[in-house]
Amino acid sequence: MEKRYVEYTNMLKEKELKSTPQRVAMLGILEQKGHADIEDIYSEIKKEFVSISLATVYKNINTLLEAGIIQEIKVPHKKSKFELKKHKHSHFVCEKCGNVYDVEQPKSIDIELPEGFKPKETSLMLSGICPKCH
Incomplete structure (x- = not known):
């Protein structure tokens, strides 16, 4: 964990963010869980920081999102999940258990856009x- 702590600290410093124990812990939780919603993160971090508020978790998640350290996965009809930003990939969501899985992103997606549209990012x-649920 010591090595990961240093990596998280460096990740935060690269984005000119203060490396607080709470932020480092959130990054560790996201790495361990892979994909987690705010409530998952909050319940895990409360084990180590008993006085942390849900508002603090939200504030730090937003800060990490804005810095591009983590990304939001918008799950249809469910709460958004968050993950550490990593290689380009897509997601599979189980309709029964709600788990989110990383899947390889296709090499290309053939979509014809109206003239003048310039896509910046693709998400699948x-x-x-x-x-497990099948």
């Missing part, structure tokens, strides 16, 4: 039933 979300 698949849904269905995962092997």
